[in-house]
Amino acid sequence: AQTVTQSQPEMSVQEAETVTLSCTYDTSESDYYLFWYKQPPSRQMILVIRQEAYKQQNATENRFSVNFQKAAKSFSLKISDSQLGDAAMYFCAYRSAQGAQKLVFGQGTRLTINP
Amino acid sequence: EAGVVQSPRYKIIEKKQPVAFWCNPISGHNTLYWYLQNLGQGPELLIRYENEEAVDDSQLPKDRFSAERLKGVDSTLKIQPAELGDSAVYLCASSLGTGRGPDTQYFGPGTRLTVL
Numbered sequence: 001a002q003t004v005t006q007s008q009p010e011m012s013v014q015e016a017e018t019v020t021l022s023c024t025y026d027t028s029e030s031d032y033y034l035f036w037y038k039q040p041p042s043r044q045m046i047l048v049i050r051q052e053a054y055k056q057q058n059a060t061e062n063r064f065s066v067n068f069q070k071a072a073k074s075f076s077l078k079i080s081d082s083q084l085g086d087a088a089m090y091f092c093a094y095r096s097a098q099g100a101q102k103l104v105f106g107q108g109t110r111l112t113i114n115p
Numbered sequence: 116e117a118g119v120v121q122s123p124r125y126k127i128i129e130k131k132q133p134v135a136f137w138c139n140p141i142s143g144h145n146t147l148y149w150y151l152q153n154l155g156q157g158p159e160l161l162i163r164y165e166n167e168e169a170v171d172d173s174q175l176p177k178d179r180f181s182a183e184r185l186k187g188v189d190s191t192l193k194i195q196p197a198e199l200g201d202s203a204v205y206l207c208a209s210s211l212g213t214g215r216g217p218d219t220q221y222f223g224p225g226t227r228l229t230v231l
Contacts, residue, residue, distance in 0.1 A: 004157075033217040033218075035217075035219070037222075042224060043204060043206075043224055043225045043227070044222060044223065044224045044225070045158075045206065045208070046222075046223035047219060047221070050217050050219060052217060091158075093157075095217070095218075102148065102160035102163060102171065102219060103148075103150075103158070103160070104159055105157025105158050105159070106150050106158070106159055107155075107156055107157055108155070
């Protein structure tokens with residue numbers, strides 16, 4: 001079974017600075033998808049960014065980018081120019097490419113933005 | 116476009132009482148998921164529907180939990196009777212379910228259940 005590990009329970013960053021959240025995963029599959037979701041206090045999971053395992057190019061969405069290292073099974077999220085609205089729980093998630101499968105989530109990282 | 120809708124947002128009940136949660140997925144999404152999120156943890160899948168069919172319910176505690184998705188649209192998750200350990204957030208998500216591509220899941224706001 002696949003597992004996802006987020007080793008940083010909490011992180012903090014100064015507003016306008018850059019922060020990197022770590023995620024590692026374990027799988028024997030070669031084709032899969034990886035996601036970062038944000039969960040603010042309102043509880044609604046919001047997709048931040050996604051990465052297809054077959055793509056070597058790292059995904060980027062505005063201030064959010066990933067460092068995908070397939071061989072190392074690492075998928076970190078970099079947030080540039082941090083804003084107060086970025087404060088939330090961030091979850092890394094894995095999904096197999098075989099049909100509509102469940103998301104396997106990590107334990108989450110709570111990100112605090114210091115003004 | 117409307118997102119995934121869930122109700123109620125909060126529910127407080129006494130143990131041994133029944134409770135039901137409702138979910139309306141994004142229009143056109145064939146796959147619907149119910150996840151359980153305990154405090155401080157990531158969500159875990161309870162059940163997945165493809166249209167009306169429950170295709171993965173291996174993590175659903177069937178002695179007290181049940182779910183249905185009539186007409187392949189709305190879904191209801193029920194607990195009867197509720198136990199103290201059922202206190203958690205219940206998240207509903209939906210996706211196109213084409214079986215191709217990342218098939219991104221979109222989540223509702225969740226229902227926070229407190230069992231006293």
